[in-house]
Amino acid sequence: MPSNAEESSGSARTGRSSAAGSAAEKSLRVLEAVAAPGGPHRLTDVAAAAAVPKSSAFRILASLVDQGFVRQAPESRYVVGPRLRALSALVDGGEPAGVGRVLDELRRTTGQTVHLALHSGETITYIRKLEGDQPFRTASRVGMRMPLHTTAIGKGVLAHLPAGEVTGLVAATGLPGRTPNTLTTPQALYTQLAAVRSLGYAIDDEENEPTIRCIGAAVLGPSGRPVGGISVTTVTFLVSREEIESYAPALRAAAEALAPLL
Structure with missing residues (x-):
């Protein structure tokens, strides 16, 4: 007669036809189902492909969305999120052809640090960073998640x-x-977003971090919905607001070039 442990082990080996497996195994299967071709995927299809109950799949997906590994698309469907894309880039160095060329051209044109980020829920996640020629380094890093209302890319998305x-x-x-410069009231933010739509770019003027000034623009998907954005980052003691705004034409051109690539 097998022990309880043996019965449990045997049940876990019955395969994907049951809800067996640890929480980590279920989460990985759900993530795998979301990343499968043919997405965005419905909750029912993700649960079936991952062989977990629909209620469990919903809870796992909610956690993955919160962490940025999955993004909820329209009509309650799910697609790969920016943190998973960033992780993939770190593992194999891969990215859509041409993205690196566009980013490098913007860096060479401005001489400043360039960021590329993807949007997910309440945040953006940096997936590429190219250091500029200036004698300083910013604290940002690939995989870092940032608020929307305090960053140039985030305001471009909003x-x-x-x-x-x-x-x-x-x-x-x-x-x-x-920071003291952060827009903390809805009316102040909405007023600035109207200006962003008119200008085609957003400015973070020490709103996210003291001494850091950025100009950013959204990268739009085929439907016109923002998938993320691109920015040029400087420090206030070296680059004036007027100078960073002079980068706007090159920034907008880079955002338009990235649109079909992302």
């Missing part, structure tokens, strides 16, 4: 999201201040 979605994000985050 400016191109539907108004109702922006209102929901503002209510969810509460617009916490990171």
Whole structure:
């Protein structure tokens, strides 16, 4: 007569036809199902492919969305999120052809640090960083998640999201201040987002980190929805606001060039 441990082990080996497996195994199967070709995938299809109950799949997906590994698409479907894309890039160095060329051209044109980030929920996640020629290094890194309302890329993203979605994000985050310059009221943010839509770029003027000034623009998907953004980062004691705004034409051109690549 087998022991309870043996019965448990035997049950776990019955395969994907049951909900067997540790929490980590289930999460990995759900992630694998989301990343499968043919997405965005419905919750029902993800649960079936991962062989976990629908309720468990929903909880796992909610956690993965919160962590940035999965992104919730329209109509309650799920796609790969920016943190998983960043992890993939770190593992194999791969990226869509041409992305590196566009980023490097912007860096050479401005001489400043260039960031590429993808949007997921309430944050953006940096997936590429190219250091500039200046004698300083910023604290940002690939895989870092940043707020939307305090960053140039984030404000570029917000400016191109539907108004109702922006209102929901503002209510969810509460617009916490990171520096004295952070926009912490909805009206101040909405006023600036209108300007961002008009200009085609956003400025982070020490709103996320003291002495750091950035100019950023959204990268739009085929439907016009922002998938992320690109920015040029400087320090206030070396580059004036007027000078960083002079990078706008090169920045917008880079964002347009990246759109079909992402």
